[in-house]
Amino acid sequence: xxxxxxxxxxxxxxxxxxxxxxxxxxxxxxxxxxxxxxxxxxxxxxxxxxxxxxxxxxxxxxxxxxxxxxxxxxxxxxxxxxxxxxxxxxxxxxxxxxxxxxxxxxxxxxxxxxxxxxxxxxxxxxxxxxxxxxxxxxxxxxxxxxxxxxxxxxxxxxxxxxxxxxxxxxxxxxxxxxxxxxxxxxxxxxxxxxxxxxxx
Amino acid sequence: xxxxxxxxxxxxxxxxxxxxxxxxxxxxxxxxxxxxxxxxxxxxxxxxxxxxxxxxxxxxxxxxxxxxxxxxxxxxxxxxxxxxxxxxxxxxxxxxxxxxxxxxxxxxxxxxxxxxxxxxxxxxxxxxxxxxxxxxxxxxxxxxxxxxxx
Numbered sequence: 001x002x003x004x005x006x007x008x009x010x011x012x013x014x015x016x017x018x019x020x021x022x023x024x025x026x027x028x029x030x031x032x033x034x035x036x037x038x039x040x041x042x043x044x045x046x047x048x049x050x051x052x053x054x055x056x057x058x059x060x061x062x063x064x065x066x067x068x069x070x071x072x073x074x075x076x077x078x079x080x081x082x083x084x085x086x087x088x089x090x091x092x093x094x095x096x097x098x099x100x101x102x103x104x105x106x107x108x109x110x111x112x113x114x115x116x117x118x119x120x121x122x123x124x125x126x127x128x129x130x131x132x133x134x135x136x137x138x139x140x141x142x143x144x145x146x147x148x149x150x151x152x153x154x155x156x157x158x159x160x161x162x163x164x165x166x167x168x169x170x171x172x173x174x175x176x177x178x179x180x181x182x183x184x185x186x187x188x189x190x191x192x193x194x195x196x197x198x199x200x
Numbered sequence: 201x202x203x204x205x206x207x208x209x210x211x212x213x214x215x216x217x218x219x220x221x222x223x224x225x226x227x228x229x230x231x232x233x234x235x236x237x238x239x240x241x242x243x244x245x246x247x248x249x250x251x252x253x254x255x256x257x258x259x260x261x262x263x264x265x266x267x268x269x270x271x272x273x274x275x276x277x278x279x280x281x282x283x284x285x286x287x288x289x290x291x292x293x294x295x296x297x298x299x300x301x302x303x304x305x306x307x308x309x310x311x312x313x314x315x316x317x318x319x320x321x322x323x324x325x326x327x328x329x330x331x332x333x334x335x336x337x338x339x340x341x342x343x344x345x346x347x348x349x350x
Contacts, residue, residue: 122329173336178281
Protein backbone atom coordinates (compact mmCIF):
# COMPACT_ATOMS: atom_id res chain seq x y z
CA UNK A 1 0.00 0.00 0.00
CA UNK A 2 1.33 3.46 -0.89
CA UNK A 3 0.23 6.99 -0.33
CA UNK A 4 0.16 9.03 -3.57
CA UNK A 5 0.94 12.70 -3.36
CA UNK A 6 0.90 13.95 -6.97
CA UNK A 7 -2.09 15.85 -8.39
CA UNK A 8 -2.59 13.19 -11.08
CA UNK A 9 -2.74 10.41 -8.53
CA UNK A 10 -5.15 12.37 -6.40
CA UNK A 11 -7.43 12.95 -9.41
CA UNK A 12 -7.31 9.21 -10.25
CA UNK A 13 -8.24 8.32 -6.68
CA UNK A 14 -11.12 10.81 -6.74
CA UNK A 15 -12.50 9.39 -10.03
CA UNK A 16 -12.24 5.82 -8.71
CA UNK A 17 -13.99 6.87 -5.50
CA UNK A 18 -16.80 8.53 -7.46
CA UNK A 19 -17.22 5.40 -9.62
CA UNK A 20 -17.34 3.19 -6.53
CA UNK A 21 -19.87 5.41 -4.79
CA UNK A 22 -22.06 5.42 -7.91
CA UNK A 23 -22.19 1.62 -7.88
CA UNK A 24 -23.12 1.50 -4.16
CA UNK A 25 -26.87 1.71 -3.86
CA UNK A 26 -27.93 4.07 -1.08
CA UNK A 27 -30.07 2.38 1.57
CA UNK A 28 -33.27 4.04 2.71
CA UNK A 29 -35.45 2.42 5.34
CA UNK A 30 -39.11 2.17 4.34
CA UNK A 31 -41.86 3.33 6.72
CA UNK A 32 -42.72 -0.31 7.43
CA UNK A 33 -39.12 -1.23 8.25
CA UNK A 34 -38.58 1.69 10.63
CA UNK A 35 -41.98 1.07 12.27
CA UNK A 36 -40.97 -2.57 12.75
CA UNK A 37 -37.71 -1.45 14.34
CA UNK A 38 -39.68 0.95 16.55
CA UNK A 39 -41.79 -1.99 17.77
CA UNK A 40 -38.62 -3.97 18.50
CA UNK A 41 -37.33 -0.91 20.42
CA UNK A 42 -40.49 -0.85 22.56
CA UNK A 43 -40.18 -4.55 23.40
CA UNK A 44 -36.46 -4.22 24.24
CA UNK A 45 -37.39 -1.30 26.53
CA UNK A 46 -40.09 -3.47 28.10
CA UNK A 47 -37.49 -6.20 28.68
CA UNK A 48 -35.49 -3.74 30.82
CA UNK A 49 -38.67 -2.40 32.43
CA UNK A 50 -39.80 -5.84 33.65
CA UNK A 51 -36.47 -6.50 35.31
CA UNK A 52 -36.93 -3.52 37.65
CA UNK A 53 -39.49 -5.34 39.76
CA UNK A 54 -37.41 -8.09 41.34
CA UNK A 55 -34.91 -5.55 42.70
CA UNK A 56 -37.16 -2.75 43.86
CA UNK A 57 -36.03 0.01 46.27
CA UNK A 58 -35.46 0.68 49.08
CA UNK A 59 -33.21 -2.37 49.74
CA UNK A 60 -32.65 -3.68 46.14
CA UNK A 61 -32.39 -7.12 47.77
CA UNK A 62 -32.99 -9.04 44.51
CA UNK A 63 -29.83 -7.63 42.98
CA UNK A 64 -27.57 -8.86 45.76
CA UNK A 65 -27.34 -12.52 44.70
CA UNK A 66 -26.43 -11.52 41.15
CA UNK A 67 -23.64 -9.20 42.32
CA UNK A 68 -22.22 -12.04 44.45
CA UNK A 69 -22.50 -14.38 41.45
CA UNK A 70 -20.76 -11.82 39.19
CA UNK A 71 -17.90 -11.48 41.66
CA UNK A 72 -17.38 -15.27 41.47
CA UNK A 73 -17.91 -15.98 37.75
CA UNK A 74 -16.53 -12.93 35.96
CA UNK A 75 -14.57 -13.50 32.75
CA UNK A 76 -12.25 -10.52 33.33
CA UNK A 77 -9.49 -10.94 35.91
CA UNK A 78 -9.71 -8.29 38.63
CA UNK A 79 -13.38 -7.47 38.03
CA UNK A 80 -14.40 -9.68 40.96
CA UNK A 81 -11.92 -7.78 43.14
CA UNK A 82 -13.53 -4.46 42.13
CA UNK A 83 -17.01 -5.78 43.01
CA UNK A 84 -15.73 -7.13 46.33
CA UNK A 85 -14.42 -3.68 47.26
CA UNK A 86 -17.35 -1.61 46.01
CA UNK A 87 -20.80 -3.27 45.96
CA UNK A 88 -19.82 -5.99 48.42
CA UNK A 89 -17.58 -3.96 50.74
CA UNK A 90 -18.27 -4.83 54.37
CA UNK A 91 -20.84 -7.52 53.51
CA UNK A 92 -21.00 -10.34 56.05
CA UNK A 93 -23.40 -12.72 54.33
CA UNK A 94 -23.54 -14.37 50.88
CA UNK A 95 -27.35 -14.36 50.79
CA UNK A 96 -28.39 -10.99 52.24
CA UNK A 97 -26.80 -7.52 52.00
CA UNK A 98 -26.21 -7.43 55.76
CA UNK A 99 -23.35 -5.18 56.81
CA UNK A 100 -22.70 -3.89 53.29
CA UNK A 101 -21.62 -0.28 53.41
CA UNK A 102 -22.00 0.77 49.77
CA UNK A 103 -24.45 -1.76 48.34
CA UNK A 104 -27.64 0.34 48.57
CA UNK A 105 -26.32 3.55 46.93
CA UNK A 106 -24.55 1.62 44.16
CA UNK A 107 -27.56 -0.65 43.59
CA UNK A 108 -29.73 2.48 43.43
CA UNK A 109 -27.45 3.73 40.64
CA UNK A 110 -27.85 0.46 38.71
CA UNK A 111 -31.64 0.50 39.21
CA UNK A 112 -31.91 4.15 38.12
CA UNK A 113 -29.80 3.45 35.02
CA UNK A 114 -32.05 0.50 34.09
CA UNK A 115 -35.16 2.65 34.64
CA UNK A 116 -33.63 5.30 32.36
CA UNK A 117 -32.98 2.69 29.65
CA UNK A 118 -36.55 1.37 29.95
CA UNK A 119 -38.16 4.83 29.72
CA UNK A 120 -35.85 5.94 26.92
CA UNK A 121 -36.45 2.85 24.76
CA UNK A 122 -40.17 2.39 25.44
CA UNK A 123 -41.05 6.04 24.79
CA UNK A 124 -38.44 6.60 22.09
CA UNK A 125 -37.01 9.49 24.09
CA UNK A 126 -33.32 10.11 23.30
CA UNK A 127 -33.38 6.52 22.09
CA UNK A 128 -29.74 6.31 21.07
CA UNK A 129 -28.63 7.54 24.49
CA UNK A 130 -30.81 4.84 26.09
CA UNK A 131 -29.39 2.27 23.68
CA UNK A 132 -25.78 3.27 24.51
CA UNK A 133 -26.59 2.93 28.22
CA UNK A 134 -28.25 -0.45 27.53
CA UNK A 135 -25.11 -1.57 25.67
CA UNK A 136 -22.90 -0.65 28.64
CA UNK A 137 -25.22 -2.38 31.15
CA UNK A 138 -25.50 -5.48 28.94
CA UNK A 139 -21.73 -5.62 28.50
CA UNK A 140 -21.36 -5.48 32.26
CA UNK A 141 -23.83 -8.37 32.59
CA UNK A 142 -21.91 -10.30 29.93
CA UNK A 143 -18.63 -9.78 31.73
CA UNK A 144 -20.10 -10.90 35.04
CA UNK A 145 -22.67 -13.55 34.18
CA UNK A 146 -21.89 -14.95 30.72
CA UNK A 147 -20.74 -18.30 32.13
CA UNK A 148 -23.59 -18.74 34.62
CA UNK A 149 -26.11 -19.78 31.96
CA UNK A 150 -26.38 -19.97 28.17
CA UNK A 151 -23.41 -17.90 27.03
CA UNK A 152 -25.32 -15.98 24.33
CA UNK A 153 -28.06 -14.59 26.63
CA UNK A 154 -26.21 -11.41 27.55
CA UNK A 155 -24.35 -11.37 24.23
CA UNK A 156 -27.72 -11.09 22.48
CA UNK A 157 -28.68 -8.20 24.75
CA UNK A 158 -25.47 -6.40 23.77
CA UNK A 159 -26.20 -6.96 20.07
CA UNK A 160 -29.84 -5.83 20.40
CA UNK A 161 -28.75 -2.65 22.14
CA UNK A 162 -26.10 -2.00 19.46
CA UNK A 163 -28.75 -2.28 16.73
CA UNK A 164 -30.75 0.43 18.50
CA UNK A 165 -27.63 2.61 18.71
CA UNK A 166 -27.16 2.26 14.95
CA UNK A 167 -30.75 2.88 13.81
CA UNK A 168 -32.82 5.92 14.87
CA UNK A 169 -35.69 3.69 16.01
CA UNK A 170 -37.24 6.37 18.24
CA UNK A 171 -38.25 8.48 15.25
CA UNK A 172 -41.35 6.37 14.74
CA UNK A 173 -43.84 5.54 17.52
CA UNK A 174 -41.72 7.67 19.85
CA UNK A 175 -41.03 11.14 21.17
CA UNK A 176 -37.86 11.39 19.03
CA UNK A 177 -40.15 11.87 16.02
CA UNK A 178 -41.01 15.25 17.55
CA UNK A 179 -37.56 15.94 19.00
CA UNK A 180 -35.29 15.10 16.05
CA UNK A 181 -36.22 17.89 13.60
CA UNK A 182 -36.28 20.48 16.40
CA UNK A 183 -32.86 19.48 17.71
CA UNK A 184 -31.41 19.41 14.19
CA UNK A 185 -32.74 22.91 13.50
CA UNK A 186 -31.51 24.25 16.84
CA UNK A 187 -28.20 22.43 16.36
CA UNK A 188 -27.22 24.81 13.55
CA UNK A 189 -26.87 27.58 16.14
CA UNK A 190 -26.39 25.83 19.49
CA UNK A 191 -23.66 23.32 20.30
CA UNK A 192 -25.62 21.59 23.08
CA UNK A 193 -28.58 20.99 20.75
CA UNK A 194 -26.18 19.60 18.12
CA UNK A 195 -24.71 17.18 20.67
CA UNK A 196 -28.19 16.25 21.93
CA UNK A 197 -29.27 15.54 18.34
CA UNK A 198 -26.69 12.71 18.18
CA UNK A 199 -28.75 10.83 20.74
CA UNK A 200 -32.16 10.83 19.01
CA UNK B 201 -65.25 13.77 11.11
CA UNK B 202 -65.87 10.15 10.07
CA UNK B 203 -62.34 10.00 8.66
CA UNK B 204 -60.70 11.16 11.90
CA UNK B 205 -62.84 8.83 14.03
CA UNK B 206 -62.06 5.88 11.76
CA UNK B 207 -58.35 6.74 11.90
CA UNK B 208 -58.59 7.04 15.69
CA UNK B 209 -60.28 3.64 16.02
CA UNK B 210 -57.62 1.93 13.87
CA UNK B 211 -54.83 3.63 15.86
CA UNK B 212 -56.54 2.67 19.14
CA UNK B 213 -56.98 -0.97 18.12
CA UNK B 214 -53.30 -1.20 17.11
CA UNK B 215 -52.13 0.51 20.32
CA UNK B 216 -54.47 -1.80 22.28
CA UNK B 217 -52.93 -4.80 20.50
CA UNK B 218 -49.47 -3.59 21.55
CA UNK B 219 -50.63 -3.12 25.16
CA UNK B 220 -52.24 -6.59 25.23
CA UNK B 221 -49.07 -8.13 23.78
CA UNK B 222 -46.94 -6.40 26.43
CA UNK B 223 -49.27 -7.85 29.07
CA UNK B 224 -48.79 -11.27 27.47
CA UNK B 225 -44.98 -11.33 27.60
CA UNK B 226 -44.78 -11.06 31.38
CA UNK B 227 -42.32 -12.70 33.74
CA UNK B 228 -43.72 -16.02 34.94
CA UNK B 229 -46.76 -17.53 33.20
CA UNK B 230 -47.40 -15.81 29.86
CA UNK B 231 -50.46 -13.56 29.99
CA UNK B 232 -50.96 -13.85 33.74
CA UNK B 233 -51.81 -10.11 33.91
CA UNK B 234 -54.47 -10.22 31.18
CA UNK B 235 -57.43 -11.26 33.42
CA UNK B 236 -56.93 -7.99 35.36
CA UNK B 237 -58.74 -6.23 32.51
CA UNK B 238 -61.77 -8.45 33.15
CA UNK B 239 -61.60 -7.66 36.87
CA UNK B 240 -62.04 -3.93 36.12
CA UNK B 241 -65.60 -4.77 35.04
CA UNK B 242 -66.23 -7.42 37.69
CA UNK B 243 -66.01 -10.27 35.17
CA UNK B 244 -64.56 -13.54 36.41
CA UNK B 245 -63.92 -16.56 34.18
CA UNK B 246 -62.92 -19.77 35.93
CA UNK B 247 -60.89 -21.24 33.04
CA UNK B 248 -57.48 -19.46 33.15
CA UNK B 249 -56.81 -19.88 29.41
CA UNK B 250 -60.18 -18.46 28.36
CA UNK B 251 -59.78 -15.73 30.98
CA UNK B 252 -56.44 -14.69 29.43
CA UNK B 253 -57.82 -14.71 25.89
CA UNK B 254 -60.87 -12.68 27.01
CA UNK B 255 -58.59 -10.18 28.77
CA UNK B 256 -56.41 -9.93 25.64
CA UNK B 257 -59.39 -9.10 23.42
CA UNK B 258 -60.98 -6.78 25.98
CA UNK B 259 -57.80 -4.65 26.07
CA UNK B 260 -57.84 -4.40 22.26
CA UNK B 261 -61.54 -3.39 22.30
CA UNK B 262 -60.88 -0.79 25.02
CA UNK B 263 -57.98 0.49 22.91
CA UNK B 264 -60.43 0.91 20.03
CA UNK B 265 -62.82 2.87 22.28
CA UNK B 266 -60.01 5.16 23.43
CA UNK B 267 -58.94 5.57 19.80
CA UNK B 268 -62.51 6.58 18.93
CA UNK B 269 -62.40 9.22 21.67
CA UNK B 270 -58.99 10.37 20.39
CA UNK B 271 -60.32 10.72 16.83
CA UNK B 272 -63.47 12.51 17.99
CA UNK B 273 -61.40 15.02 19.99
CA UNK B 274 -59.38 15.98 16.90
CA UNK B 275 -62.57 16.87 14.96
CA UNK B 276 -61.63 17.36 11.31
CA UNK B 277 -58.29 19.02 11.92
CA UNK B 278 -54.98 17.94 10.46
CA UNK B 279 -52.92 17.68 13.64
CA UNK B 280 -49.21 18.18 14.30
CA UNK B 281 -46.96 15.50 15.83
CA UNK B 282 -46.73 17.47 19.10
CA UNK B 283 -50.53 17.61 19.39
CA UNK B 284 -50.81 13.90 18.53
CA UNK B 285 -48.27 12.88 21.20
CA UNK B 286 -49.67 15.23 23.86
CA UNK B 287 -53.29 14.14 23.26
CA UNK B 288 -52.09 10.53 23.37
CA UNK B 289 -50.25 11.10 26.66
CA UNK B 290 -53.37 12.70 28.15
CA UNK B 291 -55.52 9.73 27.08
CA UNK B 292 -52.92 7.32 28.47
CA UNK B 293 -53.15 9.14 31.77
CA UNK B 294 -56.98 8.86 31.68
CA UNK B 295 -56.65 5.10 30.96
CA UNK B 296 -54.39 4.72 34.01
CA UNK B 297 -56.70 6.83 36.21
CA UNK B 298 -59.91 5.07 35.19
CA UNK B 299 -58.78 1.45 34.89
CA UNK B 300 -55.59 0.86 36.84
CA UNK B 301 -56.38 3.20 39.72
CA UNK B 302 -60.12 3.75 40.21
CA UNK B 303 -61.72 0.59 38.80
CA UNK B 304 -58.94 -1.68 40.08
CA UNK B 305 -59.35 -0.22 43.60
CA UNK B 306 -63.15 -0.33 43.52
CA UNK B 307 -63.20 -3.97 42.39
CA UNK B 308 -60.64 -5.06 44.99
CA UNK B 309 -62.44 -3.10 47.75
CA UNK B 310 -59.50 -0.80 48.47
CA UNK B 311 -59.65 2.94 49.13
CA UNK B 312 -60.36 4.78 45.87
CA UNK B 313 -56.91 6.36 45.49
CA UNK B 314 -54.79 3.79 47.33
CA UNK B 315 -51.59 3.00 45.46
CA UNK B 316 -48.21 1.50 46.33
CA UNK B 317 -44.95 2.25 44.54
CA UNK B 318 -44.68 -1.15 42.85
CA UNK B 319 -48.19 -0.97 41.39
CA UNK B 320 -47.70 2.62 40.28
CA UNK B 321 -44.44 1.72 38.54
CA UNK B 322 -45.90 -1.36 36.85
CA UNK B 323 -48.98 0.41 35.43
CA UNK B 324 -48.36 4.14 34.96
CA UNK B 325 -45.51 4.11 32.36
CA UNK B 326 -47.17 1.33 30.36
CA UNK B 327 -50.49 3.21 30.18
CA UNK B 328 -48.68 6.39 29.11
CA UNK B 329 -46.86 4.31 26.49
CA UNK B 330 -50.25 3.15 25.17
CA UNK B 331 -51.22 6.82 24.78
CA UNK B 332 -47.99 7.83 23.04
CA UNK B 333 -48.24 4.91 20.62
CA UNK B 334 -51.91 5.71 19.93
CA UNK B 335 -51.03 9.33 19.10
CA UNK B 336 -48.00 8.33 17.00
CA UNK B 337 -49.98 5.75 14.97
CA UNK B 338 -52.80 8.27 14.43
CA UNK B 339 -50.28 10.81 13.13
CA UNK B 340 -48.66 8.23 10.86
CA UNK B 341 -52.05 7.23 9.40
CA UNK B 342 -52.85 10.90 8.83
CA UNK B 343 -49.53 11.42 7.00
CA UNK B 344 -50.09 8.32 4.85
CA UNK B 345 -53.54 9.62 3.90
CA UNK B 346 -52.07 13.03 3.01
CA UNK B 347 -49.35 11.38 0.89
CA UNK B 348 -51.95 9.31 -0.99
CA UNK B 349 -54.09 12.42 -1.58
CA UNK B 350 -51.09 14.18 -3.18
